Amino acid sequence: MSDTAERDEQATGQGSDQERRARLRERRLAAHRKARRVFARFGFHKTLRERLAxxxxxxxxxxxxxxxxxxxxxxxxxxxxxxxxxxxxxxxxxxxxxxxxxxxxxxxxxxxxxxxxxxxxxxxxxxxxxxxxxxxxxxxxxxxxxxxxxxxxxxxxxxxxxxxxxxxxxxxxxxxxxxxxxxxxxxxxxxxxxxxxxxxxxxxxxxxxxxxxxxxxxxxxxxxxxxxxxxxxxxxxxxxxxxxxxxxxxxxxxxxxxxxxxxxxxxxxxxxxxxxxxxxxELPRLPEYVAHARVVAAALREGFAAAGLPWARVYPEVPHTHDFQVWLPYEADVLMEASVRTAEETGVLLFAAAWSRGGPGLACTEVCVRSAGLEWTAEDVKTAVAEFVARLPGEGGR
Structure with a gap:
């Protein structure tokens, strides 16, 4: 293959990869809009009419x-x-x-x-x-x-x-x-x-x-x-x-x-x-969100352990605020696809934010608990974790 042809092929692959990620992002945002259960509904997920209201x-x-x-x-x-x-x-x-x-x-x-x-x-x-x-x-x-x-x-x-x-x-x-x-x-x-x-x-x-x-x-x-x-x-x-x-x-x-x-x-x-x-x-409610984020974080740890993924990190283990990180030993795109598929098929969006690469075979996302997150019990979180893990490759996924 000539240098020119090789460069063309690489450019085509990069373009396809960017397009695939753009589609996945669109699916993620659509899934967030339609989900019956999320941890937070931010302003940028809402319509102009909803924001003005x-x-x-x-x-x-x-x-x-x-x-x-x-x-x-x-x-x-x-x-x-x-x-x-x-x-x-x-x-x-x-x-x-x-x-x-x-x-x-x-x-x-x-x-x-x-x-x-x-x-x-x-x-x-x-x-x-x-x-x-x-x-x-x-x-x-x-x-x-x-x-x-x-x-x-x-x-x-x-x-x-x-x-x-x-x-x-x-x-x-x-x-x-x-x-x-x-x-x-x-x-x-x-x-x-x-x-x-x-x-x-x-x-x-x-x-x-x-x-x-x-x-x-x-x-x-x-x-x-x-x-x-x-x-x-x-x-x-x-x-x-x-x-x-x-x-x-x-x-x-x-x-x-x-x-x-x-x-x-x-x-x-x-x-x-x-x-x-x-x-x-919102300001008076923030302590309530922080307290519930700690409930969610503990349930995530327990849920991943029960689902056979003991190497799952919630950081900090006890969140300092109502936001925290989750680390999993998979590529970011794999985790994003599983997150979106879970929401599309169950109506429950466990991980709404994007996943970012943290190293070879390691990715991180942020969990943000707001008023919508107060509806989740610890058992709700564990059930959602099981559904999510079932859609990961090599974990009995579909």
Whole structure:
């Protein structure tokens, strides 16, 4: 075969593989829509009509007879005040995205400290999911404290070999399994940064649900940091948006940079109202979701053992939040097909998220427990595991 023919054949194979995965994704989303039982029904799985219906009752959250917002006033300012109150900070600023919000907060701190270096975890969101935005756009220089699937330790912060102006901690660390430190570990890490005259910024996209594991209030947790970022859609089911909370002077400067970054949007009332709804309706329920996620995790472990798959890892074994990882010794595509087939044939979707390759013959997915997940009993979970395993090759599958 000529080099040209071989390349054509490889390209055709890659195209077919991409098309197959695209079809599988479409089947997965369709199965999620039709499933009678899932652990969570996220906004991006819903129609526009369903999403707009979630704003029903918004008159209880804000005076809808007031004029609509204009460039960050009105309902947006009300949301900012609500967030600052919950976190116990002097002020807060609304941003359209967390990527923008954290860049702005950290470049503001860099101007104050005179050091653009940000110490963070190798699995933190800016390092994994933002296309090097810190360095390419924000003028910041990230350095990695560790790549272990845990939070950085106080020793790693204290003994790092070069100066840094800010320490960024992602609470919880999503790509390591939504893991959190203990309260004692967190306070020690913060103290180690202070010893180095570094400011501390919390990437708190999922800070809202971290109170259970840390055993402290939102105000106490946020009070450890110099600034905090929070998201309105990851757990609160808002339409989008984020906020930076901290000292008033920092927040006022962040608003200037928000404008420069193009984040001062003409009108944002739907997103702001949905965030207020999330704070009112979902925030109080998060501890219940965390508690039930632990029931689900235990049932998954027991179900896999009973189904003859003792090498199945739930991580953390006792979830720190209402989200956690499941690891299985199969290729990702095999697990995805089994997940979708199970949902199509039984109406029960055990694993709604995509599977990602974690090594040869090893894959990982995320399990997210929300209000829909409260309907599952431990026995429901074990039954679903048995149905799923039956559709895996070599496990009596069909």
């Amino acid at each position: 979630e704003l029903d009752g918004a008159e209880d959250l804000y005076d809808l007879d007031e004029l609509s917002d204009l460039y960050g006033d009105g309902v947006v300012e009300a949301l900012e005040a609500k967030v600052a109150g919950l976190l116990g900070t002097q002020a807060a600023a609304f941003f359209p995205t967390g990527t923008m919000a954290q860049q702005v907060a950290l470049r503001c701190w860099a101007g104050r400290t005179g050091n653009p270096t940000v110490a963070l975890h190798a699995l933190s969101h800016p390092e994994v999911h933002e296309r090097n935005a810190f360095s390419e756009v924000g003028g910041l220089r990230p350095v990695r404290l560790t790549d272990e699937p845990r939070m950085p330790s106080a020793a790693e912060v204290r003994d790092f070999e070069e100066p840094f102006g800010a320490l960024m901690l992602e609470l919880p660390l999503r790509d390591a399994g939504f893991v959190l430190p203990s309260w004692e570990e967190l306070t020690e890490v913060v103290a180690a940064a202070r010893e180095r005259d570094a400011v501390v910024h919390f990437d708190g996209a999922r800070l809202w649900e971290s109170t259970v594991h840390l055993g402290r209030s939102l105000e106490e947790i946020a009070g450890l940091a110099d600034s905090v970022y929070v998201s309105f859609y990851k757990s609160l089911e808002g339409f989008g948006g984020a906020a930076i909370a901290g000292p008033r002077e920092l927040v006022e400067e962040a608003k200037v940079w928000r404008h420069r970054y193009g984040g001062l949007v003409f009108q944002q009332f739907p997103t702001a109202l949905s965030a207020l709804a999330g704070l009112e309706r």
